[in-house]
Amino acid sequence: MGTHNHPWQPGSAYFFSAHLRDRYSHLLVEHAQVLRLAFRVAQQARPFRVNAIVILPDHLHGVWTLPAGDEEGHRRWLQIQAVFDRQLPGHPPRAMVRRDRCVRPLWHTDFREHRLVDADDVQRHIAYVHDNPVKHGLVREACEWPYSSIHRQCAKGESPC
Template identity: 45%
Template sequence: MTNYRRAQIKGGTYFFTLACATRTNNSVLTDNISALRHAFRKVKSTHPFTIDAIVILPEHLHCVWTLPPNDADFGIRWSLIKSGFSRQLAPSEKCSQSRQKRKERGIWQRRFWEHVIRDDEDYARHIDYIHWNPVKHGLVKQVKDWPYSSFHQYVKNNVYRQDWASIDEFYGIGTE
């Protein structure tokens, strides 16, 4: 087994991508959004962290978290969120023999992508990426139309305009 090296910075801010094991014709996350929210809330109550931005897509999610000052263990948090979410769903997914042997469900990919946020520019770029993602994947034409996103909180906090970033704006359609 490969020994992955992850940056462990106490109180750090990180960008994450987590994906379901099956990425095609799968909407397990959005179809079960209440269960996913419950898993997040439960883990946050025992292992605090701040969700700076998040978007939940049908079969993957992106988010930026900030951990408490004396804590760098995002791995345990993701493990608890993934398992907590999975336990709320009735088994229906296909499981490989390897997953069965390890008593794993076949909902999530085993690993996840993490990136340490380096500075304000890096932070802003990742927040924009998160909020743009539903448009990028063709799920909506305007960022504001995707319900499973922290974008709406950013609008309330006057960080973004309600009409920020549409597919037409991206391609220059209807602009002078």
């Protein structure tokens, strides 16, 4: 499922999941602003559309679309990790950072992703992303979770919040 097993398709939408190594960590929600910054930096360097995202305490799920002619999805994720790691106060301890800059001690070495086949598949995965905090018992209603793009849909009147 890792991105180096098969190429990314330019212009395609992808579902992805990324997990911290520490399953008991709350680092992602405690530093959600840092993660948002990392996404903005990556989007400025290599534009892409975030269709949906949810940040949970120890992992995140998202749906994003690459521009036509661009298959650099994996590089985007590596950049997001690198910016997050560098901006995080006191994490990771510099002694833990390996010479291989692609290996990030906070994160599992690979993230899961797969290409979405059509508009219905995109909508199903967006719903999965937004419902994930409910699935994990963090809230009763998806709209209650503050670290979710569902609030963009609510503002547009596209989701019942």
